[in-house]
Amino acid sequence: xxxxxxxxTGSWYTVAFEDGRRAECRLKGNxxxxxxxxxxxxxxxxxxxxEVETEQNGDAVIAELHDRRNYIIRRSTKLSKQTHIxxxxxxxxxxxxxxxxxxxxxxxxxRFLITAEAYNIPATVIFNKSDLLDxxxxxxxxxxxxxxxxxxxxxxxISCNNSDDVELIRELMQSKVNLIAGHSGVxxxxxxxxxxxxxxxxxxxxxxxxxxxxxxxxxxxxxxxxGGGWIIDTPGIKEFGIVNVERNELSHFFPEMxxxxxxCKYHGCLHDQEPGCAVRKAVDEGKIAVTRYECYLQILNxxxxxxxxx
Numbered sequence: 001x002x003x004x005x006x007x008x009t010g011s012w013y014t015v016a017f018e019d020g021r022r023a024e025c026r027l028k029g030n031x032x033x034x035x036x037x038x039x040x041x042x043x044x045x046x047x048x049x050x051e052v053e054t055e056q057n058g059d060a061v062i063a064e065l066h067d068r069r070n071y072i073i074r075r076s077t078k079l080s081k082q083t084h085i086x087x088x089x090x091x092x093x094x095x096x097x098x099x100x101x102x103x104x105x106x107x108x109x110x111r112f113l114i115t116a117e118a119y120n121i122p123a124t125v126i127f128n129k130s131d132l133l134d135x136x137x138x139x140x141x142x143x144x145x146x147x148x149x150x151x152x153x154x155x156x157x158i159s160c161n162n163s164d165d166v167e168l169i170r171e172l173m174q175s176k177v178n179l180i181a182g183h184s185g186v187x188x189x190x191x192x193x194x195x196x197x198x199x200x201x202x203x204x205x206x207x208x209x210x211x212x213x214x215x216x217x218x219x220x221x222x223x224x225x226x227g228g229g230w231i232i233d234t235p236g237i238k239e240f241g242i243v244n245v246e247r248n249e250l251s252h253f254f255p256e257m258x259x260x261x262x263x264c265k266y267h268g269c270l271h272d273q274e275p276g277c278a279v280r281k282a283v284d285e286g287k288i289a290v291t292r293y294e295c296y297l298q299i300l301n302x303x304x305x306x307x308x309x310x
Contacts, residue, residue, distance in 0.1 A: 002066075004089075005048045006222035006230075013044060013062060015052055016224075025052055028061040045071060045085040046220040046232055047177060070119040072179060075241030083243050087179045087220060087232045092172075093123045096182035096191070099137055101129060104183055106144065110295040111240040112181065113153060117253035118245060121179075124154030126169070128187045131159040147289055151255045160187055166194045175228040184236025192223070192233055199223055242299055250300055251279070256288045257296070272300060 003023070007014035013025045027043065044050065044065065051064035071088040075081075095112040097104035109125055116123035125148050127141045138157070145155035154172070158165035169191065180188050193199060222232045242250075251257040251271055257279050265276025282288040 001052050003050060003052055004222070005044055005046055005050060005062075007219070008042065008044060008046055008221075009219050010042070013050075015050060015060070015062070016222075017052075023052060023060040025060045025062050028053065028063045041082050041084045045088045046222045047071075047088040047090060047179075049089065070121050072115055072119065072121065072181070073243050074115065074237070075239075075243055086181060086234050087222075089177060090121050090179045090232070091176035093121045093179045093181070094126055094173075095123065096126045096128050096180060096186045096188050098127070098129045098183075098186045099133060099141055101132060102183055102185045104186060106291045107295045107298065108183070108240055109148075110292060111242060111299070113148075114242060114245070114250075114253045114299075115240070117255070122154075124156070124172070126191075127155070127157045128191070129159060130157045130165075131161050147292075160190050160194055166191070170195050170225075173225065173229055173231065177222075177230045177232070179232045179234065181234050181237060183238065186236075188233060188236075192231055195231065196223060196225060247300055250296065254292065254296060256282070256292065270300065272297065 001017055003015035003017045005013050006016045006022075011026065013027075015023050015025050017023070044062065048068065049066040050062045051066070052060050053063045054060055068088045070090060072086040072090060072093055073083055074086065075083055093112070093116045095109055097109050113123050113125075125145070127145060130138065130141070133141065141157055145157055148155040156165070156168065158169065160166065173195070180192065182188055220232060220234045222230050224230055245253065247270060248268060257271065260278040260282060263278035264271070264274070266274055269277050269279075271277050271279035279288065279293070283290060283293045
C-alpha cells in the first residue's frame with residue numbers, strides 16, 4: 001500500500017495512507033535505496049512516498065521508496081562529510097529568520113536559498129518577530145525583504161502576534177507541501193501552532209545568556225492542514241552546509257549571477273579574481289548585493305565545495 005512518511009525518528013517511521021490510516025513502520029530487512037549516498041544520515045525522509053507491506057507477524061514494513069520529485073539536503077555539521085535530508089517532495093520551502101532573539105545571518109538564509117534553487121524548489125523568507133524591531137531595524141529588514149523579492153523569492157515581514165500576518169501565511173501555504181526551517185528560537189513552532197492550533201507543538205524560550213533558541217522539535221514531522229496541504233516542521237538548524245554543488249556550478253544558483261551568464265570575458269569564469277568579470281562589475285555598480293557576493297565567495301573558497309558528495 002502506498003503512503004507518505006510523515007514522521008521519522010531514525011529507526012521508526014509513521015506513514016499516512018490515503019484512507020486516513022496511520023501505521024508505525026520500520027524498514028524491511030533487505031531495504032536498499034538505489035543511487036542514495038551512503039553518507040546520508042537518514043535513508044528515508046519526511047515527505048517520501050513509500051510502499052508498505054505487512055509481514056507474517058503483522059508488522060508493517062517499508063519495502064520501497066518511490067522516486068523523489070525533489071528534496072532539501074544539508075551537511076550534518078560544518079566540516080562533516082555526512083549529509084541529512086530535511087524533507088522530500090516539497091512544493092515550497094520556507095526559511096524563518098529573525099533579526100534578533102536570535103539573530104539569523106544573511107549567509108544562513110542565502111545557503112538555504114541556494115539549496116532550494118539547486119533542487120528547483122520555490123522558496124520564501126519569513127522575517128519573524130517584527131514586533132521586536134525599532135524603526136531603524138524595521139527599515140533594514142524591509143531592505144532585505146526587497147532584495148529577496150527582486151531575486152524572485154517570496155519575502156514577508158511578520159509578527160506571530162498579528163493575526164493578519166498569520167492568515168496571509170496560511171493562505172500562501174494552503175494546498176501545498178510546505179517545509180519550514182530555521183534556527184532554534186525563530187518561532188517556527190509558534191507559527192505552526194497559530195496556523196493549526198490543535199497541534200499544540202512545544203515551544204521554547206530564548207537563552208538569555210546567548211540570545212539563541214533552545215531546541216524543542218527533535219525530529220522532522222509532517223502535519224496535515226485544515227482545508228488541504230501539509231506543513232513539515234523541522235528541528236532547529238545551527239548551520240546550513242551546501243551539498244552536491246561543484247565550484248563551477250555554484251553561480252548557477254544565484255539568480256542575479258545566472259542573469260549575467262555569457263557576459264564575462266572568460267568562459268568558465270568563477271567570478272573571483274578573473275579580469276573582465278561581469279559579476280564583479282555588477283557588485284561594484286551596486287547591482288548585486290555585497291552580502292550575497294560575499295556569501296558566494298565564502299562558499300566558493302571554503303571547504304564546502306572541495307569535494308563532491310554524490
